[in-house]
Amino acid sequence: MSNRFYDTGAARSARVEELFGTIATRYDLLNDIQSLGLHRLWKRRLVRLARLKPGEAALDVCCGTGDIAFRLAEEGGQVVGLDFTEAMLSVARGRVEKPRARGDVGRPGATRSLHSPEFVLGDAMRLPFGESQFSVVTIAYGLRNLADWKVGLREMTRVARSGGRILVLDFGKPRNAIFRAVYFCYLRILVPLFGFVFCGNAAAYGYILESLQHYPAQDGVESAMRELGLEEVSVYNLMGGMMSINMGVKAGMKVIAKPPTD
Numbered sequence: 001m002s003n004r005f006y007d008t009g010a011a012r013s014a015r016v017e018e019l020f021g022t023i024a025t026r027y028d029l030l031n032d033i034q035s036l037g038l039h040r041l042w043k044r045r046l047v048r049l050a051r052l053k054p055g056e057a058a059l060d061v062c063c064g065t066g067d068i069a070f071r072l073a074e075e076g077g078q079v080v081g082l083d084f085t086e087a088m089l090s091v092a093r094g095r096v097e098k099p100r101a102r103g104d105v106g107r108p109g110a111t112r113s114l115h116s117p118e119f120v121l122g123d124a125m126r127l128p129f130g131e132s133q134f135s136v137v138t139i140a141y142g143l144r145n146l147a148d149w150k151v152g153l154r155e156m157t158r159v160a161r162s163g164g165r166i167l168v169l170d171f172g173k174p175r176n177a178i179f180r181a182v183y184f185c186y187l188r189i190l191v192p193l194f195g196f197v198f199c200g201n202a203a204a205y206g207y208i209l210e211s212l213q214h215y216p217a218q219d220g221v222e223s224a225m226r227e228l229g230l231e232e233v234s235v236y237n238l239m240g241g242m243m244s245i246n247m248g249v250k251a252g253m254k255v256i257a258k259p260p261t262d
């Protein structure tokens with residue numbers, strides 16, 4: 001039987017929003033537990049690869065509680081974080097006021113950013129921004145959750161300026177069959193168990209494997225980036241491909257159409 005938060009049809013976005021609304025206040029704790037804190041390193045790697053310069057505009061799509069947005073802001077960027085779950089944004093906004101609650105996701109020693117990120121409510125599949133506005137557009141553990149991840153990637157490309165960097169961090173699919181089987185076992189058994197113990201919700205964490213099985217991960221995202229005409233397309237496999245970062249650079253002058261409004 002499929003996970004109750006996973007829907008292949010029209011209810012997909014509503015289920016995902018319900019899921020993150022349910023776990024928002026425990027989300028950061030569970031991230032640390034299930035990754036043994038390693039998600040902080042993977043997020044730092046993403047931000048390093050983004051090469052954001054002070055004053056440049058950056059958008060973090062599906063920002064959740066704001067880890068990537070805060071880290072980009074520490075680089076001196078003008079950062080917007082966008083998410084469609086109000087409860088996740090509320091945790092992110094609370095972290096603006098309490099820097100210590102941001103933990104150590106950011107660069108060691110960095111305590112204060114020049115500009116706090118702005119957190120806005122919005123849909124990743126209809127970004128409320130005009131074309132070519134951001135030098136960096138990131139998404140971490142978000143693309144896999146979209147009803148149509150290709151639309152999300154196209155939207156990220158549309159709002160990036162020419163030469164802008166587009167980066168996607170998410171669970172990956174290791175090529176090595178044994179490694180992959182062990183990793184999927186971990187996602188099937190231990191991750192929902194942690195969800196049950198620390199959050200009272202096994203299904204919310206069982207959703208990770210279900211959504212990953214329906215997602216083409218690093219190889220599919222790489223192909224889609226090429227189809228969109230991105231340049232310097234590259235894949236960084238972390239932990240043998242259990243996690244991955246896809247990166248591409250928006251080419252000059254190519255016009256990406258906005259999705260129809262209805």
Ligand SMILES: C[S@@+](CC[C@H](N)C(=O)[O-])C[C@H]1O[C@@H](n2cnc3c(N)ncnc32)[C@H](O)[C@@H]1O
Pocket residue numbers: 013016017020061062063064065066067068082083084085088122123124125139140141142145146147
């Ligand atoms: C797994 S969390 C990732 C949060 C954060 N990026 C991180 O790495 O910790 C996924 C986030 O994507 C958001 N999300 C999912 N679908 C979305 C959509 N269509 N538009 C905007 N946000 C979405 C959820 O609300 C949730 O906050």
